[in-house]
Amino acid sequence: MLHARRSLLAAALAAIPLLLAPAVQARDANAIVIGTSAGPYADQVKYGIKPILERQGYQVKVVEFNDYIQPNFALAEGSLDANVFQHSVYLRKFSADHKLALSELVTIPTAPIAIYSRRHRSLDEARAGSTVALPNDPTNQARALVMLEQLGWIRLKPNTDPVKASERDIAANPRGVKLLPLEAAQLPRALQDADYAFVNGNYALASGLKLTDALRTENISRNYVNLVAVRTADRDKPFARDLAAAYRSREFLAWTVQHCPGYAKTDYQLALLSNKPEANKLEAAR
Structure with a gap:
């Protein structure tokens, strides 16, 4: 009887990976869920970044929030793959206060206070x-x-x-x-x-x-330039590298020049603009 019970238990344990496998594999590796504050940073993602990623085969979903609290918790628990709403000072303090493993991925054009x-x-x-x-x-x-x-x-x-x-x-x-x-x-x-x-x-x-x-x-100082945050464990994953590259791209710079007057541009955008032929081309496209 004891041997039979052990056999049944072993069979049940062996079946657990099979039961869990569909749930683990249910999420498409090419799906990216990005949380952002409603307004201009959501527009940056929807109209400036999403088209770049979708041409690379990603399925991008944008979730908008109306506060500064929920997006980091949603990112930490896995409901989001990235969020876009905060600067580095806020991210560091919030992560430390709530013991969340979140990190900066890339800075973004920022509307100053x-x-x-x-x-x-x-x-x-x-x-x-x-x-x-x-x-x-x-x-x-x-x-x-x-x-x-x-x-x-x-x-x-x-x-x-x-x-x-x-x-x-x-x-x-x-x-x-x-x-x-x-x-x-x-x-x-x-x-x-x-x-x-x-x-x-x-x-x-x-x-x-x-x-x-x-x-x-x-x-605006470097402390208050807004950023894309991801879970620290995800910083080197392909989707994170591609998301960062989209923000650093010439295509997104052109979108920024056209649609974000008055924003503080990022260091990498300023570096692109320091190239005079590139800057003249962008200015002519406005």
């Missing part, structure tokens, strides 16, 4: 009590605070790390402005009530604002 207003035509009109809406997530709030200091509206404590600046680091508020931290997606709507609002480029464009509408735009 900027300060807008529907009530004022100039930053000089700010007065004591003027309301300034800004992102409430730590990394983007730091960017806004650094810009506020550059405007002379606030002063940060000496030796404040510009990447980690928070409201606790404000040493003085000589202009007397009132800061209103809000979720980044809500900032375009805040322009209805606030005197000024810092709006991330993707949300500005998605809401109908133009980058040229900004009263002041940040001089």
Whole structure:
């Protein structure tokens, strides 16, 4: 009897790989699921990158998100193969905080954060009590605070790390402005009530604002250039190499020049543009 039970158990265990095999093999190796924030970065993927990959035989699905939280969890758990919405500071902090094995694959053309207003035509009109809406997530709030200091509206404590600046680091508020931290997606709507609002480029464009509408735009640093993220274990897989190559291609550069005015171009795009014949060709195609 004991021998019979062992035989049945061995047979059942042997069958498990056969039962699991269809599920493991169900996903097409040529299918790529890319998560992105709704708006301009989704457009970059759908109209600039997807056609390049599909000509190589990939089936590309784009999933749009309306927050900065879900895309990294979805990537880590395997629902996505890559995501496109964040910069390196946010990726590093989020991955460390939540113990996720995610890595940068390639940087992308980035719409910078900027300060807008529907009530004022100039930053000089700010007065004591003027309301300034800004992102409430730590990394983007730091960017806004650094810009506020550059405007002379606030002063940060000496030796404040510009990447980690928070409201606790404000040493003085000589202009007397009132800061209103809000979720980044809500900032375009805040322009209805606030005197000024810092709006991330993707949300500005998605809401109908133009980058040229900004009263002041940040001089974007490498820390805040957006990127494609993948699971660390996937960085050297064929789909990841092909995805990175699509972003680095001349074809995508031409699409960027035509459709992304005001964006900060990547180092590899600037290198291509430094080739004068290439730059003249792109300019003529606009």
